[in-house]
Amino acid sequence: DAKTTQPPSMDCAEGRAANLPCNHSTISGNEYVYWYRQIHSQGPQYIIHGLKNNETNEMASLIITEDRKSSTLILPHATLRDTAVYYCIVRPSFNSGNTPLVFGKGTRLSVIA
């Protein structure tokens, strides 16, 4: 079972910041938060991940609350090409191997002109 909760859909005006929330209230201390997105007819694309500090890369920023029970993915200036399903995933604890990601249903972001 996915360990995250996301709203099923969101709209964002083109050029504005898109803020996608994710709740992961049962996250463990050594679990990372990952974000992927899937544009229609393509495979999922990695965006960003973090443990407890905020992270930023060329695609997005990840803000994780101090208690780590929730996070927000920020696309600073959304474009029509950012229309996609966004998945927030908590990486299961590392054991003897590289444990696979479990995808939930994600948030369908629609960027509107």
Add this chain to the structure above:
Amino acid sequence: DVKVTQSSRYLVKRTGEKVFLECVQDMDHENMFWYRQDPGLGLRLIYFSYDVKMKEKGDIPEGYSVSREKKERFSLILESASTNQTSMYLCASSSHSMTAPLHFGNGTRLTVT
């Protein structure tokens, strides 16, 4: 950039046929994964592999098998295709690093008639 290539974008097979879905990655990744994606059910893990000749069952392995004879290639096999295996199949790879992101191919849409 990592490239994960799936041999076919679209495939149509008949019930009872043996079906091979091929996936090749060019980044010397140790880990490879097969997911299927269905409307309303999201991505579900079928099988994965940590190394050559190694395989692990995912959440829905029934009706499938896999082969990993070379590091760069991971094959998904439907021994006797059935209509309920009509789906989008996605292959992914990653390095052994604990935080390594998955890189996905663009998928094979399989229709079993």
